Amino acid sequence: MSIENNKKFDLKVLEAFLAAMSCGSMTGAAVYLGIGQPAVTRMIKELELSVGFQLFHRNGPRISPTDRGLRFHEEVERVVAGLRQIGQRADAIRTEKVASIDIAATPAMAAGLTGATLTALGEFLPQQINVQTMNAEHVIGALRSRTADFGIAASPIDHAGMVRHVVCESRLVGVVSDASPLAHSRAPLPLSVFADQRLITVGNAFRIRHTIDQAFQKSGIIPPSEFATNASLNAIMAARSGLGIAIVDPVTAYGVPVNGVKIVELATEMPYSWELLRDANRALAQHSSAFVDAFYKACLATVPDCTVKMAEGVTSFPQSQKTLPGTAP
Structure with a gap:
């Protein structure tokens, strides 16, 4: 992985940074990672030199993130999650199993709809499911960086380069x-x-x-x-x-x-709408198509009187008109 200044970042260094952020100390990060504290301190200092700004305020053994460190943490967390997903996808290719589904959603969408959607997948439910919550702007970023297969967020949202698979309308x-x-x-x-x-x-x-x-x-x-x-x-x-x-x-x-x-x-x-989105440059596999149908059904089952519009058109469909592949209406 590299950034604009062409400096490369080792995954172990990034994981040490994430551990230090979570544990609040170099010692805690070292215990979590199973390595020595001097090694963690060295990796954090190397990372600070690479990025060109201070990541932590230091007060003896205690550390606290700088403002830039907090902003950098959001980026690193998303990128490292994406790198881990690469391993999961490689395993799926090797074993010829259905690949994992990676979802980026705002907190409201993740809590209110992802469970019902995944349950509705039935036989298409993969073994590995990743759901990351973030604000709507980061949902779009996750789709563009391909660390998420689908994004779920409330409107208005940036649609550049996105396919709007499902649009749901209701009210506050x-x-x-x-x-x-x-x-x-x-x-x-x-x-x-x-x-x-x-x-x-x-x-x-x-x-x-x-x-x-x-x-x-x-x-x-x-x-x-x-x-x-x-x-x-x-x-x-x-x-x-x-x-x-x-x-x-x-x-x-x-x-x-x-x-x-x-x-x-x-x-x-007071109108309220939300959308299921996907990067326009990514092909829609069979299990992904099933996820779109499952999301459609979950929205209708969860929110009374909501109007659901599919990507293939702009008309609303009664709940019985759409069913998952291989299931009865």
């Missing part, structure tokens, strides 16, 4: 504690209830949060307080504790059931 939902009087109402939840309720939601300004902000601006309602987090599941748990009312994506709400809460429809529709 409200989540309230079972102890809230709102949990017993059958009517859709109006935004007016937020005039005196804390809003709990996800803080990504370009996806869920942008949609929510637009809806509140149009309604002229400003919640008196707010709980913002980077994951819908955190928002749901906060709502369960009675901190307020959560507005979250339907994939997490329905795909990761949580006791003690009720999912409620919002009177103001």
Whole structure:
């Protein structure tokens, strides 16, 4: 492996860096790797010289990552995972077994849909499955670097060089504690209830949060307080504790059931969509085609009333119209 300055990086050195990041000390990394502490220290110093910047702050035996070290860690973790996958794929070729499936997904998609999708694969389920969670931008990066076969992320997302195999459309939902009087109402939840309720939601300004902000601006309602987090599941748990009312994506709400809460429809529709993507330059093998069909079925089974569009067209299909190869409708 090399980068633009043509310096080459040994896999053992990169693994020593990852171990030091995880363990928080050179000594801990050495124990984890089964080598001497001086060897780990030497490899980290060599890596710092190669990249041209400091990876760790050092305070005696304790270390802490620099800002550049944290950013570099994200890249190294993804590349090393890809190198390990090469070995798995080589084994699959040697044994003529179905290759592994490598999935890059945002946390909401990984938690809410990957389990149902893989279960729906049936006989096409490979022995080796790799699921990595990351933000949407890194999902695209994993597809382009070919460290992932499929990417799953919420829209909007960069489609350059990507095939959109499945596009799903639904709407954001409200989540309230079972102890809230709102949990017993059958009517859709109006935004007016937020005039005196804390809003709990996800803080990504370009996806869920942008949609929510637009809806509140149009309604002229400003919640008196707010709980913002980077994951819908955190928002749901906060709502369960009675901190307020959560507005979250339907994939997490329905795909990761949580006791003690009720999912409620919002009177103001806030669109939400997500996609299954693949690098356009990669051929779609039989087991990969089965994964597309399984994802289609998982979305319909998980999220009520969602609209699913396949890559072959732009029309919605009833659930019974698509089945996995070799299975009955």
